[in-house]
Amino acid sequence: MPPLRRKFSFLETGSPRYILARNKAIPKSIYLGVAISFDKNGDIEWACSSYDGTDFQNHEDTFKGSSGVSNLEQLNQLNDQIINVVGEYSNSHNFRIQGVCIGCDEATSKVIEADPALINPVREMCTRFWFDLDATPCIYKLRGLSLTEEAASAARKVYDWFTPQFPGSIPRISVDPDTNEVQVDMDGHCHMLDLKHFEDTTDKPTWDKLLALADECKQRKLKILFFNSTPQGGGVALMRHATIRLMRLLGVDCRWFVAKPNPDVFVITKRKFHNVFQGVTDDEQYRLQQADKDLWTEWCEANFDQYWGKGKGxxxxxxxxxMDDPQVSAIIPRIRKLNPTARVIYRSHIEIRSDLASIEGSMQYDLWDFLWGGFINQSDLFISHPVAGFIPPRVPHSKVALMPAATDELDGLNKRLNSADLEYYRRVFNRCAEDQASPGIQKDRPYVIQIARFDPAKGIPDVIEAYRGFRVQLDAMGIEPSLQPQLVLCGHGSIDDPDGTVVYQQVIDLICTAPYQPYARDICVARLPASDQLLCAVLRGSFCALQLSHREGFEVKVTESLSKYKPVIAYRSGGIPLQIEDGKTGILIERGNTQGVSDALGFIETLRSKEQDSKRQQYFTPFQSVNWLYLATQLAYKGKSEAAAENQPSTDIDGTYMGDGQIRKWNAQYVRSFWQNEATA
Known part of the structure; x- marks a missing residue:
């Protein structure tokens, strides 16, 4: 008699329990463990355990593949069965699968290791969980007395890897305690994407160049390192997660390290570095003092000695x-001393007001003089956003190259979500908003959105004033208030940004003032947990995006909006005019012209262009990775900073403002032009 198999229960459509399950404010989060084993008859045994933090529900099954097919084909067919069973189970009970851990016992692992082709179906199952069910998948080798025990162990493991108090697939950020290396995707255990997914989103010349450069890096055993201040929050961290993920798939030795957080230092780096460089403050209290210099330098050097110095590997x-931005740039002299042959690239992500930095005695001049003269000038290459005014004085022409910021088409911020996913994340957003005493997004009303950190440079008061002006226009047209669009202001925080809480409270206080009180119940303001899909969903649900930054580097949220075919109304700040085709994919407004924004909101719907701009590929991860690998191979090979520019034609950009209207001309060139010229030579 065959053993009794436990099965998932399925609620009958229309039954009282089925209806009750759908009355939940938010679907219940569950975490799955899936264990697979080849039995002695050649069939595949599998078990799945569902865990909600308290109880387990188990499912056991045998998969009999089509007769005469290989183990590879059986695994491919098994994927369909598992995805269908768990999808039907979660949908029946109105559960939400947040994460899944897939693994094999030791015997099955040996079968797979003996036939490397078999690893692909396991990875394929992972990517299907990511794209089909919006669950973050992990791979792990399992141990247990039975498949069910292994599946339950896997479910507990993936539960521990996530942050269950927040709805949304949020893996914990993992940092190695010995070196402070960011262990992206749980040190590779999370497997959401394969190379084929990146290839499908990249043109052939770019993809071929990426593979060729990756092969060269592997053959020469090049080691590439990134350094910055925080593993989560802000565009730099998002780019580094995506870069390391792709580099790992390519087999390139590329690692990312962050400093140990110090709140006192982050006050300096945010308010006296970042804000001063952007020119958003002229308050003398934010002028860098000797005590600030000493504290910041000691912090950088202490991190170097403890985590990255001699003998740390x-x-x-x-x-x-x-080196991403100036936060940890004080380690550059230490790098030079420990490893003189290493090539150092300084990557500037923020807007540096070069006009102010050229005025002797200004806060910007003194700050740049300190950072450049003591640390950054020892780098081999200075990479800037492609805006001439961002290149500060005293940077030699031979060290300058240009590169825009990038985002990833396949991660949680940009991947496609179905209607059920969008509704789920709308409810998650509303729970977050309710917890912060803010109104939520109404299901049947349109809304305009600005996604940004709560930062003094992001122009949030201008967004609120422009929205007020838009609502006044709609009131004058006699449109019912309940039919008028809402406004959504939201974003993630960052551990190295002490301004977030201050600016958030200023926004709440502003909405409560007399001019905005009539519309306050239609303005949704929320600081959100670090769920990429949550931001993706609320952006996809909008009819228009705003980006009214007064100071900006190269705003990836504009790229993300355009990739979702959302028209963008933005100020002509920083690199934003390079991203938007004015009058086609969005509308550019002069900085501070809130009435112009109000007027533009009235006809922005006419700009819903679904044409994909081919040049936009440069704003995504594969193209950006080609840039980094090209620089790595060139610098490491030739051993001097001029290597990337040697014998290459130059292209003028507008020039760098030097103060009082004086402009210094540059012949700076995009990094992409070097390797693209090679391809056409």
């Missing part, structure tokens, strides 16, 4: 080191 044998 980090800097010692690195070939190319990329």
């Amino acid at each position: 980090v800097i010692d044998d690195a070939d190319v080191i990329i």
Whole structure:
């Protein structure tokens, strides 16, 4: 008699329990463990355990593949069965699968290791969980006395890897305690994407170049390192997660390290570095003092000595080191001393007001003089956003190259979500908003959105004033208030940004003032947990995006909006005019012209263009990775900072403002032009 199999229960459509399950404010989060084993008859045994943090529900099954097919074909067919069973189970009970851990016992692992082709179906199952069910998938080798025990162990493991108090697939950020290396995707255990997914979103010349450069890096055993201040929050961290994920799939030795957080230092780096460079404050209290310099320098050097210094296996044998922004740039002299052959690239992500930095005695001049003269000038290459005014004085022409910021088409911020996913995340957003005493997004009303950190440079008061002006126009047209669009202001926080809480409270206070009180119940303001899909969903649900930054580097939220075919109304700030085709994919307004924004909101619907701009590929991860690998191979090979520009034609950009209207001309060139010229030579 065959053993009794436990099965998932399925609620009958229309039954009282089925209807009751759908009355939940938010579907209940569950975490799955899936265990697979080949039995002695060649069939595949599998078990799945569902865990909600308290109880387990188990399912056991045998998969009999089509007769005469290989193990590879059986695994491919098994994927369909597992996805269908767990999808029907979660939908029946109105559950939400947040994460899944897929694994094999030791015997099955040996079968797979003996036939490398078999690993692909396991990875394929992972990517299907990611794209089909919006669940973050992990791979792990399992142990247990039975498949069900292994599946339950896997479910507990994936539960521990996530952050269950927040709805939304949020893996914990993992940092190695010995070196502070960011262990992206749980040190590779999370497997959401394969190379084929990146290839499908990239043109052939770019993809071929990426593979060729990756092969060169592997053959020469190049070691590439990134350094910055925080593993989560802000555009730099998002780009680095995506870059490391792709580099790992390519087999390139590329790692990312962050400093140990110090709130006192982050006050300096945010308010006295970042805000001063952008020119959003002229308050003398934010002028850098000697005590600030000492504290920041000591912090950088302490991190270097504790995590990355001699004998740590980090800097010692690195070939190319990329320093993201100035937060940890004080380690550059230490790098030079420990590993003189390493090439250092300084990557500037923020808007540096070069006009102010050229005025002797200004806060910007003194700050740049300190950072450049003591630290950054020892780098081999200075990478700037492609805006001439961002290149500060005293940077030699031979060290400058241009590169825009990038986002990832396949991660949680940009992947496609079905209607059920969008509704789920709308409810999650509303719970977050309710917890912060803010109104939520109404299901049947349109809304305009600005996604940004709560930062003094993001122009949030202008957004609120422009929305007020838009509502006044709609009132004058006699449109019912309940039919008028809402306004959504939201974003993630960052541990190195002490301004977030301050600016958030200023926004709440502003909405409560007399001019905005009539519309306050239609303005949704929320600081959100670090769920990428949550931001993706609320952006996809909008009819228009705003980006009214007064100061901006190269805003990836504009790229993300346009990739979702959302028209963008934005100020002509920083690199934003390079991203928007005025009058086609969005509308550019002069900084501070809130009435112009109000007027533009009235006809922005006419700009819903679904044409994909081919040049937009440069704003996504594969193209950006080609840039980094090209620089790495060139710098490491030739051993001097001029290598990337040697014998290459130059292209003028507008020039760098030097103060009082004086402009210094540059012949700076995009990094992409070097390797694209090689391809056409």
